[in-house]
Amino acid sequence: MKKIMTTTGGNPISDNQNSITAGERGPVLLQDYQLIQKLAHQNRERIPERVVHAKGSGAFGVLEINEDISKYTKAKVLQKGEKTKLLLRISTVAGEKGAADAERDVRGFALKFYTKEGNWDLVGNNTPVFFVRDAIKFPDFIHTQKRDPQSNLRSNTAMWDFWSLSPESLHQVTILMSDRGLPKSLRHINGYGSHTYSLINAKGERFWVKFHFKTLQGIETITNQEAEAIVGKDRESNQRDLFENIEKGNFPKWSFEIQIMTEEEAKICSFNPFDLTKVWPHKEYPMIKVGTMTLNENPKNYFQQVEQAAFSPSNIVPGISFSPDKMLQARIFSYPDAQRYRVGTHYEMLPVNRPTVEVNTYNLDGSMNFEIKEPTKAYYEPNSFDGAVEDSSFAEPDLEVGNIAQRYDHRVGNDDFSQPRALFLLMNDNQKNQLFNNIKDAMNGVPQDIINRQVELFEKVHPDYANGVRKALGL
Numbered sequence: 001m002k003k004i005m006t007t008t009g010g011n012p013i014s015d016n017q018n019s020i021t022a023g024e025r026g027p028v029l030l031q032d033y034q035l036i037q038k039l040a041h042q043n044r045e046r047i048p049e050r051v052v053h054a055k056g057s058g059a060f061g062v063l064e065i066n067e068d069i070s071k072y073t074k075a076k077v078l079q080k081g082e083k084t085k086l087l088l089r090i091s092t093v094a095g096e097k098g099a100a101d102a103e104r105d106v107r108g109f110a111l112k113f114y115t116k117e118g119n120w121d122l123v124g125n126n127t128p129v130f131f132v133r134d135a136i137k138f139p140d141f142i143h144t145q146k147r148d149p150q151s152n153l154r155s156n157t158a159m160w161d162f163w164s165l166s167p168e169s170l171h172q173v174t175i176l177m178s179d180r181g182l183p184k185s186l187r188h189i190n191g192y193g194s195h196t197y198s199l200i201n202a203k204g205e206r207f208w209v210k211f212h213f214k215t216l217q218g219i220e221t222i223t224n225q226e227a228e229a230i231v232g233k234d235r236e237s238n239q240r241d242l243f244e245n246i247e248k249g250n251f252p253k254w255s256f257e258i259q260i261m262t263e264e265e266a267k268i269c270s271f272n273p274f275d276l277t278k279v280w281p282h283k284e285y286p287m288i289k290v291g292t293m294t295l296n297e298n299p300k301n302y303f304q305q306v307e308q309a310a311f312s313p314s315n316i317v318p319g320i321s322f323s324p325d326k327m328l329q330a331r332i333f334s335y336p337d338a339q340r341y342r343v344g345t346h347y348e349m350l351p352v353n354r355p356t357v358e359v360n361t362y363n364l365d366g367s368m369n370f371e372i373k374e375p376t377k378a379y380y381e382p383n384s385f386d387g388a389v390e391d392s393s394f395a396e397p398d399l400e401v402g403n404i405a406q407r408y409d410h411r412v413g414n415d416d417f418s419q420p421r422a423l424f425l426l427m428n429d430n431q432k433n434q435l436f437n438n439i440k441d442a443m444n445g446v447p448q449d450i451i452n453r454q455v456e457l458f459e460k461v462h463p464d465y466a467n468g469v470r471k472a473l474g475l
């Protein structure tokens with residue numbers, strides 16, 4: 001027997017094809033609740049799209065730990081043999097929700113691990129570095145990626161104006177303009193935690209850590225010309241590829257690896273290891289294999305499980321923690337704040353965001369708390385009524401920090417050129433030519449003085465870099 005359709009109030013519906021009208025040709029009656037409810041609901045079917053990373057694809061999977069790294073961390077999720085369910089959402093940064101997938105852009109690589117100690121979120125990118133190192137510059141940077149307030153057009157001029165005035169962006173700009181700036185599919189990219197985080201072991205010792213997810217499908221990229229042809233036929237090429245491969249059982253996998261730096265090594269490191277525009281060179285800080293990540297399940301409902309998914313680097317578990325990285329510090333605030341605005345006060349109660357462990361919080365009121373609590377006098381803390389209490393065994397070891405507060409100039413004594421140079425010198429001739437031509441394409445319409453200022457920065461990275469760009473531009 002077929003199910004009977006109902007209103008959202010559960011009342012049976014007799015006719016979902018015809019509105020109630022006064023006479024056969026007459027106007028509709030206000031009492032037609034089913035009509036009014038459908039139209040009213042439609043007006044509310046979208047939540048604000050993410051200001052950045054609006055267009056994304058997501059899938060569930062599993063993280064499996066194959067190596068013993070207990071000397072670095074007590075986190076249960078990172079112990080050998082552990083298997084943890086996860087959600088991965090991969091996104092472009094600048095494009096709106098309806099933007100094409102095959103665009104040159106950084107890819108967000110946002111992970112939520114549903115661990116036995118609460119959610120652990122690792123909200124990274126497919127690049128190990130970022131355009132700025134101080135969050136006070138982040139809203140300005142994003143303005144350059146979004147639309148001109150008058151013309152409503154994307155602006156190459158705004159991007160290169162900002163980048164050429166912000167030399168710390170050179171490293172990320174070089175990656176973005178390289179072959180890796182336009183991935184063939186979401187299965188063919190690496191993911192990086194990007195920030196420096198910390199691991200804490202059972203003895204209370206802290207280690208600084210970088211997280212890496214290396215694609216086992218291999219890095220594969222496409223050219224601007226190939227992307228144009230793809231977008232002309234299919235704006236959802238990355239979403240389609242990921243969804244269809246998982247449906248077919250062709251599950252994408254990544255090798256999960258870490259780099260470790262001791263607190264003592266960090267003090268004598270030649271660069272600031274908490275600077276998001278820098279990588280940790282592999283030779284000095286070798287990769288340590290930890291496990292594998294597999295995506296094996298498509299969401300059942302995109303809106304509920306991907307659009308409403310709310311990631312935040314503030315979600316950490318005992319044994320994994322933050323670092324003094326200024327960008328990470330800012331994201332610990334701004335991500336949950338964005339979710340409260342975008343999804344709602346109790347966004348973490350939605351099934352996709354909900355931890356699999358018991359949640360014992362005194363944050364109860366606020367819109368859409370849909371859990372009925374047993375009556376209790378313990379609705380504040382401290383209390384004398386058996387309410388949940390803190391546990392000092394989860395306290396972190398002391399962290400040494402500087403003691404003079406000031407707006408320190410992050411450019412003083414900071415080398416913005418050596419690491420982009422190391423990357424440039426890694427590239428073969430074909431990759432260098434792609435870099436030069438991609439920069440030429442992206443500089444279309446940019447005033448000459450801004451181009452000249454940027455080429456001077458490329459010159460400081462390597463004369464061949466500047467000359468290659470000049471030649472591509474016909475200068």
Ligand code: NDP
Binds near residue numbers: 175178180281283426
């Ligand atoms: P290594 O030679 O040990 O490592 C080079 C790394 O560069 C490899 O991990 C490789 O990734 C990656 N790579 C190669 N081509 C590109 C590209 N076009 N865009 C982005 N990454 C690329 O040297 P170092 O560790 O000393 O690093 C040298 C430079 O490599 C850095 O300045 C940085 O720009 C880049 N890099 C470094 C990473 C790190 O964590 N040390 C991570 C990613 C990039 P893969 O092995 O996956 O092919």
